[in-house]
Amino acid sequence: MLFHMIAGGPQPVAPFSHAVETDGFVFVTGQMPDTPDAPGVLPEGIAAQTRNVMANLATVLGGLGLGLEHVVMARVYITRFKEDYAEMNAVYRSFFAEGRLPARTCVGVTGLAYDALIEIDLIARRP
Structure with missing residues (x-):
């Protein structure tokens, strides 16, 4: 298993790795x-917050040589x-190619x- 912390990535709000990799997943x-430049500072509204989360x-993913096209599963809270x-879905959908939406749970x-x-x-898979 590999435990990844991405240089210049988002600041952790708790004790965790940005990502953990095992068997290609x-x-x-x-x-x-929030953004790496302003930890804890959130924009107003679900659209702006969804864009920041996706970024x-x-x-x-980019720090690991991957992109959103490698995502196989997403969980949204x-x-x-x-x-x-509805507004979150509109923003979320814009980050994925048509017909290439990952499996998803939203709660x-x-x-x-x-x-x-x-x-x-997210769960992504290396090609």
Whole structure:
């Protein structure tokens, strides 16, 4: 197993690796909607927070020589499910090629670190 911390990646909010790799699979820790330059500072609204989360996930994958096209599974956690689900989906979908959406689970939760509206984790597979 390989435990990865990506230089210039998002600042961890807890004790974890950015990703763990085993047998060609890469498990990417759930990312928050802050940026590496401003840890803990969140933009307003689900659209902006979803974009930041996806950018952080892409940064971690990029640090491993992978991209969003290598994602096989995503888990999305949102705190305002009914209010934000449709808008989050529109932003999320824009990060993937048409017809190439990973498998996904999306759940409503009661709270996330930094009082974020969204967190997403991924499983990717090396080609």
